Amino acid sequence: MLNVVFYFQVHQPYRLKHYNVLDIAQGNDMFDDDLNKAVMHKVAAKCYLPTNKLLLDLIHRHEGRFKIAFSITGTAIEQFKLYSPETLASFQALAETGSVEFIGETYYHSLAFLYDSNEFLEQVMQHRQLMKEEFGYETTTFRNTELIYQDRLSDLIYEIEGFKTILSEGVDRILDWRSPLYAYKNYSKNINLLLKYYKLADDIAFRFSNRDWPEYPLTVEKFVNWVDHLTLSEERGRNQFLNLFMDYETFGEHQWAETGIFDFMDHFPTAILERPHLGFALPAETSKLANYQQESLSFVHPVSWADEQRDLSAWLGNDMQHNAIETLYELYQKIRSKGDEKLMRIARLLSTSDHFYYMCTKYFHDGDVHKYFSPYDSPDQAYIYYINALAELEERLVR
Amino acid sequence: MKVLMFTWEFPPLIAGGLGMACYGMIKALLAQGVKVDLVLPTREFVYFPMRKVSDVDTLPAVFVNSSQQYEYKAQKFKTLQERLEYIGISSHPETYFQFSELIKQSKALNYEYWYSENTTIEEKQLWDDISTNLQGEEELMQKVQEFTLRAERLAQILDFDIIHAHDWLCYPGGMLARKISGKPMVVHIHATEFDRAGGPGNERVHKIEHAGMSFADKVVAVSQYTAQMIMSRYRIDTAKINIVHNAFSVPEDAILAKKRIFKGPVILFLGRITLQKGPDYFLEMAEQVVATHPEARFIMAGTGDMSRKMLRRSASLKLRNRFLFTGFLNRKQVELILRASDIYVLPSISEPFGISPLEAMAFGITSIISKQSGVSEVVNHAFKIDFWNTDLWVETINHLIENPDKCIKMGIDGMHEVNLIQWDEAAAKLRQLYSATLSEHIRKSEA
Numbered sequence: 001m002l003n004v005v006f007y008f009q010v011h012q013p014y015r016l017k018h019y020n021v022l023d024i025a026q027g028n029d030m031f032d033d034d035l036n037k038a039v040m041h042k043v044a045a046k047c048y049l050p051t052n053k054l055l056l057d058l059i060h061r062h063e064g065r066f067k068i069a070f071s072i073t074g075t076a077i078e079q080f081k082l083y084s085p086e087t088l089a090s091f092q093a094l095a096e097t098g099s100v101e102f103i104g105e106t107y108y109h110s111l112a113f114l115y116d117s118n119e120f121l122e123q124v125m126q127h128r129q130l131m132k133e134e135f136g137y138e139t140t141t142f143r144n145t146e147l148i149y150q151d152r153l154s155d156l157i158y159e160i161e162g163f164k165t166i167l168s169e170g171v172d173r174i175l176d177w178r179s180p181l182y183a184y185k186n187y188s189k190n191i192n193l194l195l196k197y198y199k200l201a202d203d204i205a206f207r208f209s210n211r212d213w214p215e216y217p218l219t220v221e222k223f224v225n226w227v228d229h230l231t232l233s234e235e236r237g238r239n240q241f242l243n244l245f246m247d248y249e250t251f252g253e254h255q256w257a258e259t260g261i262f263d264f265m266d267h268f269p270t271a272i273l274e275r276p277h278l279g280f281a282l283p284a285e286t287s288k289l290a291n292y293q294q295e296s297l298s299f300v301h302p303v304s305w306a307d308e309q310r311d312l313s314a315w316l317g318n319d320m321q322h323n324a325i326e327t328l329y330e331l332y333q334k335i336r337s338k339g340d341e342k343l344m345r346i347a348r349l350l351s352t353s354d355h356f357y358y359m360c361t362k363y364f365h366d367g368d369v370h371k372y373f374s375p376y377d378s379p380d381q382a383y384i385y386y387i388n389a390l391a392e393l394e395e396r397l398v399r
Numbered sequence: 400m401k402v403l404m405f406t407w408e409f410p411p412l413i414a415g416g417l418g419m420a421c422y423g424m425i426k427a428l429l430a431q432g433v434k435v436d437l438v439l440p441t442r443e444f445v446y447f448p449m450r451k452v453s454d455v456d457t458l459p460a461v462f463v464n465s466s467q468q469y470e471y472k473a474q475k476f477k478t479l480q481e482r483l484e485y486i487g488i489s490s491h492p493e494t495y496f497q498f499s500e501l502i503k504q505s506k507a508l509n510y511e512y513w514y515s516e517n518t519t520i521e522e523k524q525l526w527d528d529i530s531t532n533l534q535g536e537e538e539l540m541q542k543v544q545e546f547t548l549r550a551e552r553l554a555q556i557l558d559f560d561i562i563h564a565h566d567w568l569c570y571p572g573g574m575l576a577r578k579i580s581g582k583p584m585v586v587h588i589h590a591t592e593f594d595r596a597g598g599p600g601n602e603r604v605h606k607i608e609h610a611g612m613s614f615a616d617k618v619v620a621v622s623q624y625t626a627q628m629i630m631s632r633y634r635i636d637t638a639k640i641n642i643v644h645n646a647f648s649v650p651e652d653a654i655l656a657k658k659r660i661f662k663g664p665v666i667l668f669l670g671r672i673t674l675q676k677g678p679d680y681f682l683e684m685a686e687q688v689v690a691t692h693p694e695a696r697f698i699m700a701g702t703g704d705m706s707r708k709m710l711r712r713s714a715s716l717k718l719r720n721r722f723l724f725t726g727f728l729n730r731k732q733v734e735l736i737l738r739a740s741d742i743y744v745l746p747s748i749s750e751p752f753g754i755s756p757l758e759a760m761a762f763g764i765t766s767i768i769s770k771q772s773g774v775s776e777v778v779n780h781a782f783k784i785d786f787w788n789t790d791l792w793v794e795t796i797n798h799l800i801e802n803p804d805k806c807i808k809m810g811i812d813g814m815h816e817v818n819l820i821q822w823d824e825a826a827a828k829l830r831q832l833y834s835a836t837l838s839e840h841i842r843k844s845e846a
Contacts, residue, residue: 025660
């Protein structure tokens with residue numbers, strides 16, 4: 001049996017204003033409410049609302065055999081409440097079907113794991129609480145920001161009661177000859193690991209509408225045949241997991257409605273469920289379904305799902321990014337020890353990984369993706385505004 | 400007395416150091432009764448007859464082509480900005496001319512004026528230098544050529560006593576005007592190619608600078624520092640060289656009172672972020688000062704070809720949020736950043752004059768200036784340090800941070816001093832120079 005494991009990342013950052021030196025200490029708000037509102041309205045209209053509607057319909061249509069998982073960040077939930085309450089309601093409707101799993105992560109979609117373990121754990125607990133409040137869901141699966149993973153992460157997550165599974169990227173340099181189609185264990189063999197099957201996931205997320213791609217157009221039939229083909233290698237009856245992890249904005253935003261992405265999704269579950277040896281599973285179900293001794297994998301260096309390198313270089317690849325994030329966490333320590341909740345909140349909003357992503361200078365190939373997602377003209381500008389915001393924060397602290 | 404003056408910058412058309420100097424200078428000349436017909440690299444072919452002091456702000460223009468002038472007069476402009484846009488005052492002068500057309504006209508010009516009987520071999524030689532080195536399809540060179548053709552026409556239709564040309568871009572035009580009108584010419588050196596390039600620079604520009612200075616009746620240098628440069632690098636006859644220091648007058652609408660942004664001390668670099676201004680020295684100082692005084696903020700204000708390099712380096716030095724960039728600032732924003740600063744530094748490698756420290760001092764900011772600058776000749780209440788002596792810059796900044804009373808006192812003394820450095824004095828010197836040049840010229844032509 002091969003189980004398709006769908007997991008979608010839903011995230012919106014609080015974008016920063018074009019914040020100049022002369023704006024500092026003038027009592028200004030640092031975040032661009034107008035832009036954040038506009039983005040939320042656009043993405044809700046193009047992606048969240050229509051896709052949620054489709055998925056709800058699919059869940060009903062297939063009577064519980066079609067399942068999906070979401071990770072929704074705290075900053076996204078907050079902005080649903082501010083700008084698009086109907087979006088939050090539609091996620092809650094999905095939650096009520098019982099066919100949806102919600103996945104734990106840091107509330108602020110931050111890189112705190114790499115810089116401040118206590119802060120990391122706090123943000124994870126904050127998010128856990130949020131999932132309980134908004135969806136009545138007790139999270140048991142974890143995924144770190146942008147699937148960033150390292151052995152140490154599993155130790156931290158294991159400390160928190162209830163987490164059984166972690167999602168990460170199926171990085172070739174880790175898997176080597178192994179297949180991402182099986183559930184693994186972390187290095188200390190106490191956490192279940194699911195690894196993204198990036199080839200097929202990216203066929204949908206990135207290549208779906210690419211006319212230069214030899215496989216264009218991607219039909220449901222073609223894709224399901226590929227999926228089916230994967231089962232041929234399994235001769236011992238072990239359950240397989242095809243982990244299709246992607247940004248939720250794939251539907252309607254990265255791949256516009258005109259590309260046929262919604263039709264694809266509309267027909268995909270039927271085509272899978274027609275074949276008796278194919279089905280769907282939630283991440284939380286996988287450890288029970290794993291009817292074999294799970295091999296343990298060690299991730300000495302951090303990996304992520306970003307860019308071809310699948311490492312941290314999208315956020316921590318140049319001096320600007322390093323100086324920015326180190327400044328943030330140094331300042332955060334000071335704010336924390338002073339116990340100023342208001343400033344802690346701002347610092348946490350500034351810890352969202354997107355701020356560092358905008359400063360990425362890998363401007364060839366992958367850089368195009370970064371540019372598409374950035375509200376600034378250049379990484380340099382993003383850096384200047386961010387550092388100014390940190391200067392503002394520090395001024396408020398010493399006041 | 401009436402002056403035909405050529406300059407490449409004038410606010411709001413590129414308000415760099417040259418523009419600021421010309422503005423202050425012309426304003427003061429007008430106050431002393433000198434009339435100025437000003438020529439700028441505008442898109443449309445106009446000149447600006449300036450007669451009263453307020454003209455420096457209103458910029459009354461006359462189109463050389465009479466039908467265009469008629470049209471212009473018929474226009475109803477709501478704002479000054481709108482009128483200036485009509486004339487084509489932008490930060491990037493545009494040109495209507497085709498390159499081939501320019502070549503043709505320039506050749507005709509060479510033939511008409513420089514191959515006639517009353518041209519000396521020396522004159523011809525100098526003009527050859529100009530026309531040879533002005534060749535080329537570079538945008539700037541084309542603009543200079545067009546500007547030069549305008550000078551020809553203006554020299555024919557306008558009446559004036561003397562020609563005054565600022566910096567090399569205007570020398571060819573000034574020379575041609577002198578040739579046609581037979582009136583004497585003063586060239587004004589605000590910066591040489593050596594200063595701008597922070598090294599030898601472009602040889603073609605040297606040739607043009609040399610030809611202009613050699614052809615001129617008088618050469619004005621903005622400082623002793625520049626005069627030295629002109630003598631040693633260009634071998635210009637010392638008898639021709641006069642020093643007229645720049646000045647600074649605070650705009651009437653400026654507010655000087657402190658308005659802090661940061662609680663800690665603010666150290667400011669303000670100017671083009673380019674090699675000549677020594678921005679990399681500023682960064683080095685910041686690195687060392689911040690190590691002792693993490694409460695200090697270093698602000699790099701302005702833009703330039705080294706902006707990105709400075710930004711990336713400040714990040715690699717891990718200067719945290721202690722080193723900030725403002726990007727381009729308009730006049731009002733410059734005022735705000737000055738009001739928020741405590742220490743101003745000018746670590747220029749070579750600064751013929753450098754008006755901006757005077758501006759900073761007018762705001763009561765303690766200034767530390769490079770010894771390799773003209774401005775260091777005119778102020779006493781400022782620290783003067785060799786640009787390369789980073790240790791001493793750091794020591795001085797630390798000393799000022801640790802002794803805020805001293806810093807404030809120095810700032811106030813500097814403020815008083817700068818208030819005495821007014822353009823009136825510079826204009827009076829220029830007026831005397833004009834008279835002397837004129838009488839010498841008359842004596843020569845009588846002889």
